[in-house]
Amino acid sequence: MKVLVYPHAMELGGSQLNAVELAGAVRDLGHEVTVTSEPGPLVQRVVDMGLEHLELPAERRRPSPVTVRRLRSLVDERGFDVVHGYEWPPGVEAYFAAGRRRDVAATCTVMSMAVAPFLPADLSLAVGTAQIRLSVLEERFQRRAGGGRHAGRGFDPGLVNLLEPPVDLAANRPGHPTAAFRAQHGLDDPADAGLLDVVVVCRLVPELKLEGVLTAVDVVGDLARELPLRLVIVGDGSVREQVEARAAAANERAGRRAVVLTGALGDPRPAYAAASITLGMGGSALRALAFGRPLIVQGEDGFFELLTTESSRTFLRQGWYGLGGDGTATLVRILRELAADDARRKDLGDFGLHLVTERFSLEGAALLQEAIYLDALERAAGQRPQAAREAVRTVSGVVAHKVRRRRQRRRGTVATDDFNALTKRRTQR
Missing domain, CATH: 3.40.50.2000 (Glycogen Phosphorylase B;)
Structure with missing residues (x-):
């Protein structure tokens, strides 16, 4: 497979470290893996691992139609089979970059403590805890159950995977020099x-x-x-x-x-x-x-x-x-x-x-990630009757989210890490 990995940021942090390390581990399984991202400290880590890095502008809207077009052109030019976004804005952009093509799959990993509810339900998703996976499945089932004569259609629990944050045990081990x-x-x-x-x-x-x-x-x-x-x-x-x-x-x-x-x-x-x-x-x-x-x-x-x-x-x-x-x-x-x-x-x-x-070994996570990619490709090759409806719902959800954030900024109450900020409210329900 040819995989394009798209971390949400490149400063030091858990989600993006997982993205980079897992990209290298999937490469080591025999696949061709490229990383695309904005500039940042972790770019050097990507280069040191021998992975190709393709730069995105640091100053850009997120998610952005411009980034979607850039990802889509990379798919066309380089023949990527999978576009893998980390956290919700890259996940949405990867989804629209892949579009309805049957030879390209989009996947998304969310390591935050909450998942954006407007992520497409037909997007292959991986989350970091069993509790979050169960929460996403319950939310999606309830949404489908309320769909009138279409209730329950399109609900696919196999699209929500558990992939716990991996650790490179060869690099991180007792006895490291101090x-x-x-x-x-x-x-x-x-x-x-x-x-x-x-x-x-x-x-x-x-x-x-x-x-x-x-x-x-x-x-x-x-x-x-x-x-x-x-x-x-x-x-x-x-x-x-x-x-x-x-x-x-x-x-x-x-x-x-x-x-x-x-x-x-x-x-x-x-x-x-x-x-x-x-x-x-x-x-x-x-x-x-x-x-x-x-x-x-x-x-x-x-x-x-x-x-x-x-x-x-x-x-x-x-x-x-x-x-x-x-x-x-x-x-x-x-x-x-x-x-x-x-x-x-x-x-x-x-x-x-x-x-x-x-x-939590990195090698074990790489095998699971490989399986998620293969499953996503198989699904992309089949019929996707809900795709148009999910695309419309996602665009509407993103727009509504942006409007809420703009109002919060005016009131001075907005959080930078928006869906992590939902953790308390959701947990206290």
Whole structure:
């Protein structure tokens, strides 16, 4: 197959890292894979992997008829069999670029915590958790059930696939070198010998991340007066100054450098490997497991939970995230427990490494992705009686969404990561 992979962005982040790594793994199965995207830090990763990169303009509407035409011309010129968009705007553009051709298939992967309801129901879709897949299926079934004499027609659960965020276990593994990272960021000061580093790797943005990061800063700043803890925050973003200010206050309370901000790292593996304890959500949480360290899963509205044999069942169902909890009190309890017990930390780290190895390998995900592509091609070659109706519904849904966003911007309430912003509202129903 000839596959065109289209990530939604190219800054460091979970969905786009998955897109790039999975593109390379599918290539390694013997397929011809090309990546198209706007410029960004991850483009160099694409080039280093030996994948061809085709650039899209950074300043463009999303989704855009211009991008659809560009993708369609690439399909015509280069003979791509599959156009694969990550997150909803590239997914919509891939769908219209493929059109009704029987020799080209469109697929979409959504690793956000919510799926745009106007994505075409006849678009091959992959989501990252069993709970989200079930939610999409329920929504689509209800929509079809309310369709009068057409009720139930066109509902195809096989179009919604579960593809959990994969981890490259060859690249991410225990024992990765850390000396240069620790020296660069002053983590080896003799006065700090014996400190346990709690490492979080994330974008410093308001959506999803900020609340938990600020809670961790405050908690470690307070506990550092009695426990050998240090929080290392790896990442950058629009709220970095806010995090830095809170970290400065925490360090003043602790009387030492209890919170360290390193900025973004092109290669965060040394940070994961340097951790004694990891904190994170989504793909970052899974990547942390590959280094054999205990993991505290972060969510929103005060959610923190230690990964254990018991809690793993919840995360395998709903994803590496949660909503609601005691916030500060919970994180204090977990960090006290881990700081006091070396054997407990090792056992939990070993469990996490076993879990990610058995269930989240990149090689296994590549085989599943290959199967999704083949299924999408087979479906494209058949009859698609709902295609025209789905196209109209999707265009109407996108327009309505854009109008809502414009109104929100005028009120100053719009979120940048719009469908992740739906997570709380949908979960609380």
